[in-house]
Amino acid sequence: MDRALDPALVHRRRRIRVAVAIVSLALAVLACWQLNRLLRPSVAASDIVISTVRRGDVANTVSAAGVVIPVHEEVVASPAASRVARVLARPGQQVKAGDVLLELDDREIVLAVDTLREQLAQQESRVATSKLELEQKHKQLASAIELLELDLLSSRALNERNQKLRLNGLVSGENLLAGELAVKRAEIQLRQQRELIADSRRATAASIAAATLQQDILKKQLAQQERKLAQAKVAAPFSGMLTTLVQEEGASVAAGQLLARVSELNNYRVEATLSDFHARLLAPGQAVRVEQNGEVLPGRVHTVLPEIQNGTVKLLVDLDKPDNPLLRNKMRVDVNIVTAQKQDVLVLDSGMAFNGSGAQAAFAVVDGVARRTTLQLGGGDGKLVEVVRGARPGERYIVSDTKAFANLDSIRITN
Structure with a gap:
């Protein structure tokens, strides 16, 4: 004849089964979490650049390609058809007004x-x-x-x-x-x-x-x-740098042909070229930032040339310091033309994650995870970009290139 189990034993066995079930469930959850970490895409923190939303001043700029040119430059042409008899100077030489550069057969x-x-x-x-x-x-x-x-x-x-x-x-x-x-x-x-x-x-x-x-x-x-x-004795019209000179003695020259070009020393401006799409935004007097080897040279738009050639417009920029020792004739520089200025707005560091203005996908970083969201961006100056909508001060966003995970909703950031 069977005897009933001790109630204490029954309760103990039940507690053991519950404990085993709880531990098994915890192990399963832990395993799933680890598996999710292994399968979820990740990116190393050292491979991305993260910027924090903050308040600041930002300028809307238009980028252009620039070339340094002298403010004053004169060309000496041949007075008549002749030939070069003697060459007395060389390009790159500093000359004084009246110095004979070459002699023509007279x-x-x-x-x-x-x-x-x-x-x-x-x-x-x-x-x-x-x-x-x-x-x-x-x-x-x-x-x-x-x-x-x-x-x-x-x-x-x-x-x-x-x-x-x-x-x-x-x-x-x-x-x-x-x-x-x-x-x-x-x-x-x-x-x-x-x-x-x-x-x-x-x-x-x-x-x-x-x-x-x-x-x-x-x-x-x-x-x-x-x-x-x-x-016939070709002389320098003023003191400066001899940038061009016919150097071959005995060479035939036609009337009006270029013989020499003299540029003023330590007095430069910039000729900028950009798409005619931005022509409506340009005006004389606008602030300009000329960049060369990381140094910014401020200036202002002097003249917007009216003629448009091959879909491009040209403008002349006067520099605040036209005698800057970094400047060289025909040097290529980056030109940023300031078309508008905003103060005390939300800004992020500019980066390859953003392309122009308007609604753009971005990745917000929270607790080691970057989640896809949308930001409304305004203008920028190449270093900062305005955040019009979609972010609050203190939030962090990836500003470096996000093409590798642009189609993902989230990505884990590893150390």
Whole structure:
């Protein structure tokens, strides 16, 4: 006959079974948690960059590619077709105003100068000869006029005597008429001689004026050739750096061809190029940050060039310190043009996780896990980006490249 179990034993066995069940459940949960840790994607903390949301000032900027150029630069061109006779300088050399850089073959110019001087001398001789001929002819005509005036006086005196004698019947009518005609003939001859003097003066004056005009033309041509002769010795227009120079002696050069370029030392500006998509945002006076080897050089937009070429717009930037020793002619720099400035807004460090403005996916870091969320971003200046919506101060976000886990909802961060 079976006996009933001791109630204490029954309770003890029940407690053991419950304890075993609880331990088994805990082990199962622990195993699942460990398995989840093994299977969940992770990223090392050293492989990412995390930034904390905070308040700060941020500038909206537009990036552009820039080239350092001199503020003042002059080009020296060939005055005429010639050849290089001597080269007296080299590119990269510092020169002073008036220093001869090279000499051109000036034999043809010298010949042209000599020819023009001879032609000018001929014209001067022609003018002097015309004046002398006018004086001689004037003297001859003046002498003839004096004689005609005497003849006219004599004819008038004879005519008056005949008129008195005619009253007494001592002179015939024919003789009286002949005397009157002699007076008229002398008056006509005298008037013709006087008109001949005026005509001679006008003709000679016109001849002298034509010769003088030709003389002036020759003087201008001579002055032009003399300038070319002086320019055959190519000199520096001002003190600066010789950046370009034709260096081959004997080389042929055409009229107007570039021979040398001189740039002002320690006075630079930046020529920036960017997409015409941003043209509406640009205006003179905007602040600019020029970056070179980690150093920021402040400046301002001086001019936005109106012409758009190949989908790009250019602008000139004046630097606050145009004589910065870091600057070199034709050096490439990064240019950030400030189009707007905001103060006391939420910001994050800029990074490859973000691309422009608007709604963007981001990973918020909480207790060693990065969870996917969405942030509304505003403008940035390349170092900071504005957080318009979706985050609070103190929250942490991955700002480095997240392409490797961009399709995941969460990722574990390991030490």
